[in-house]
Amino acid sequence: MENNKPKIGIFGLTSCAGDQLAILNCEDELIHLANALDIRDWEMAQTNNDNTTLLDIAFVEGVVAQSRDLEALHAIRKRSKLLVAIGTCAVWGGVAAMKNQIPRDILKKEVYGEEINVVDSMPALPVKSFVKVDIQLPGCPIEKDQFLQVVTSLLRGNLPEILQFSVCSECKMSENACLVIEQGEVCCGALTLSGCNARCPSHNIPCGGCHGPIEEAHYDANVTMFKTHGITKDDIEQKMAMYAAPAWIPDKLLAEK
Amino acid sequence: MKILKLPKTNFKLFMEGLQNYGEVHVPKKKSSQSFVFGPMENTSEIAMDYLRTINPPKKYFFKPKDTLFNFSSTKGFTEVIEDSDKKIVLFGLHPCDIHGLKILDIVFGTNYPDKYYFARRKNVIVIGLSCMPDDKCFCRSMATDATEDGFDLFLSELKSSYLLTVGSSIGDDISTDLKHLLTEVTKKDTNEYLKIRKERKNRFTLSLDTSDLPYILELQRESEVWEELGKKCLCCGSCSMVCPTCSCFNVYDIKNLITDSGQRVRQWDSCLFKDYAVVAGGHNFRVNRADRVRNRYYDKQNGFVSQYGKPSCTGCGRCIQYCPTKIHVVEVFNKVRGEA
Numbered sequence: 214m215e216n217n218k219p220k221i222g223i224f225g226l227t228s229c230a231g232d233q234l235a236i237l238n239c240e241d242e243l244i245h246l247a248n249a250l251d252i253r254d255w256e257m258a259q260t261n262n263d264n265t266t267l268l269d270i271a272f273v274e275g276v277v278a279q280s281r282d283l284e285a286l287h288a289i290r291k292r293s294k295l296l297v298a299i300g301t302c303a304v305w306g307g308v309a310a311m312k313n314q315i316p317r318d319i320l321k322k323e324v325y326g327e328e329i330n331v332v333d334s335m336p337a338l339p340v341k342s343f344v345k346v347d348i349q350l351p352g353c354p355i356e357k358d359q360f361l362q363v364v365t366s367l368l369r370g371n372l373p374e375i376l377q378f379s380v381c382s383e384c385k386m387s388e389n390a391c392l393v394i395e396q397g398e399v400c401c402g403a404l405t406l407s408g409c410n411a412r413c414p415s416h417n418i419p420c421g422g423c424h425g426p427i428e429e430a431h432y433d434a435n436v437t438m439f440k441t442h443g444i445t446k447d448d449i450e451q452k453m454a455m456y457a458a459p460a461w462i463p464d465k466l467l468a469e470k
Numbered sequence: 471m472k473i474l475k476l477p478k479t480n481f482k483l484f485m486e487g488l489q490n491y492g493e494v495h496v497p498k499k500k501s502s503q504s505f506v507f508g509p510m511e512n513t514s515e516i517a518m519d520y521l522r523t524i525n526p527p528k529k530y531f532f533k534p535k536d537t538l539f540n541f542s543s544t545k546g547f548t549e550v551i552e553d554s555d556k557k558i559v560l561f562g563l564h565p566c567d568i569h570g571l572k573i574l575d576i577v578f579g580t581n582y583p584d585k586y587y588f589a590r591r592k593n594v595i596v597i598g599l600s601c602m603p604d605d606k607c608f609c610r611s612m613a614t615d616a617t618e619d620g621f622d623l624f625l626s627e628l629k630s631s632y633l634l635t636v637g638s639s640i641g642d643d644i645s646t647d648l649k650h651l652l653t654e655v656t657k658k659d660t661n662e663y664l665k666i667r668k669e670r671k672n673r674f675t676l677s678l679d680t681s682d683l684p685y686i687l688e689l690q691r692e693s694e695v696w697e698e699l700g701k702k703c704l705c706c707g708s709c710s711m712v713c714p715t716c717s718c719f720n721v722y723d724i725k726n727l728i729t730d731s732g733q734r735v736r737q738w739d740s741c742l743f744k745d746y747a748v749v750a751g752g753h754n755f756r757v758n759r760a761d762r763v764r765n766r767y768y769d770k771q772n773g774f775v776s777q778y779g780k781p782s783c784t785g786c787g788r789c790i791q792y793c794p795t796k797i798h799v800v801e802v803f804n805k806v807r808g809e810a
Contacts, residue, residue: 245728365725374722377745385711386534386738388524390501393794403706403794428744431704438795
């Protein structure tokens with residue numbers, strides 16, 4: 214059946230599928246999404262997928278951590294006009310990229326033991342490390358409202374605007390007491406892209422940085438600040454590297470070691 | 471100007487009496503070190519000894535996130551001014567925050583009056599409250615440690631009473647309404663007030679030398695101070711959010727999925743964010759952190775002075791208290807002066 218609706222595919226590389234689940238959790242809007250989009254390929258949510266048609270938009274979740282991710286990604290890029298990286302894994306590498314600095318051989322042995330050597334594993338890197346990405350929507354998982362705005366903008370032929378504001382700004386807009394100042398916590402709010410309405414600090418939990426860094430996040434100044442609170446560099450690194458290590462670890466702190 | 475006396479024993483009844491004039495909002499404790507303005511549930515939660523709230527009173531008039539209008543391909547534009555009819559009695563503003571509102575009145579009232587701001591401003595009764603400074607207050611240097619206007623009522627605390635200054639006709643209505651709670655000011659009260667005033671003056675430990683400051687800033691545009699500060703500043707924007715006079719906003723549309731309609735929204739912005747000064751075509755006028763940090767200081771103590779004849783800093787100390795990396799505005803200006 215031919216129609217004028219944009220043909221889309223939603224794909225998952227190595228990931229927890231949380232971003233695809235976040236889309237399925239758009240309960241009130243799901244029927245409208247299904248009406249507005251011609252969903253051709255979405256393995257997680259439908260049967261009878263078509264894996265050859267050219268797509269107007271591909272939404273890609275997950276990190277490239279296996280050779281088959283890379284093959285899948287190249288195939289997706291080849292058949293799609295626009296590629297939207299969704300979720301922090303796809304945009305920044307996510308939790309899978311936390312230990313890239315340790316050689317895969319060592320990691321494999323540590324996790325699976327000496328005997329097993331069949332696991333297909335490579336240093337985990339975000340989608341943009343391999344193919345052109347047109348739009349990046351981070352989040353762990355993505356924020357439902359932001360996803361819907363991205364879709365709505367694309368449907369109207371506009372590029373979506375994702376505000377480059379810090380979590381601190383949303384935290385202050387919500388009038389939370391600062392967890393760095395008042396409790397000496399390692400809170401990643403100053404480094405991290407907003408969009409969550411400072412969800413964690415609003416519940417007295419320091420920001421873990423799950424949306425990944427804001428444009429030009431000031432890592433050095435953050436590390437210096439946390440050090441003055443008596444927190445060790447290792448602890449700071451561990452916290453700050455949880456979701457977006459490839460964004461900065463290679464040329465920043467590791468270089469110091 | 472009329473000055474009466476409110477004995478502390480009548481304070482609870484006075485606060486309850488204010489409820490006839492609107493929803494009473496008061497300073498409340500939020501955490502061990504922080505306070506916020508919020509609706510009064512009962513009079514016992516009023517933090518009478520608070521010094522500064524996280525967000526200044528601007529949040530009532532210039533909301534952190536605000537819908538400006540709805541749009542639709544079939545209905546065109548429909549204006550939205552949320553809370554434009556809501557009567558609020560905002561209790562407990564210290565003189566610096568009253569000055570903050572006076573500065574915002576200039577910002578939002580000059581050239582293109584902002585109807586969203588003023589629709590709410592006209593419905594809010596402002597009741598001031600005296601204070602004793604801490605080590606982050608430098609309002610005295612900014613000449614905002616006292617105010618003769620900008621309030622409807624102002625309470626100056628004495629040991630067992632408050633001196634109640636009437637500052638407007640609505641303030642006069644309230645004091646007339648609640649006159650059974652008020653008494654005359656005696657000679658003893660006046661002496662007590664003068665004594666406290668003197669004590670307050672001596673309590674200030676922080677001061678900023680503002681003489682020639684705009685001139686010095688003009689000369690120090692290329693000072694290494696800004697480069698150093700750019701290395702320390704996280705550019706998180708917290709200082710802009712909590713500043714009583716920062717009033718920049720970003721405007722964007724929230725579009726509806728099914729119909730050709732949506733809302734135009736504005737949201738607090740900060741000149742410290744990387745994309746603040748990006749223009750069409752992608753050029754960024756303040757691409758370096760140091761440029762952005764410098765801009766914020768120049769806006770307060772140089773640009774605003776050229777435009778309106780006074781700085782737009784009230785010395786409230788919020789940017790000092792809420793900077794995670796302990797950048798101290800007074801120390802910055804002392805360095806620029808070559809005096810630190």
